Amino acid sequence: MILQKGQRYRCQNRECAAEIEVTKGSIEGEFNVRCCCGSEMKKPYNQPVLTNRGADREVLAPLFGTRVGA
Numbered sequence: 001m002i003l004q005k006g007q008r009y010r011c012q013n014r015e016c017a018a019e020i021e022v023t024k025g026s027i028e029g030e031f032n033v034r035c036c037c038g039s040e041m042k043k044p045y046n047q048p049v050l051t052n053r054g055a056d057r058e059v060l061a062p063l064f065g066t067r068v069g070a
């Protein structure tokens, strides 16, 4: 995986839940980010935000009566 500046990663160990922010990008790498506790770290923000926006649109569309042709 490649670390990009500004990305945040959170430890998947709930008891640890450490979070890091990348201040300088990396070159190519084969391994995922790991916390000092040994658990894998994943991006907590970017992907969930995108899926939430999509879900909101699907929920709101019927409320505005956009499906007139059905």
Ligand SMILES: [Zn+2]
Residues within 6 Å of the ligand: 011, 012, 013, 016, 017, 018, 035, 036, 037, 038, 039
């Ligand atoms: Zn950890």
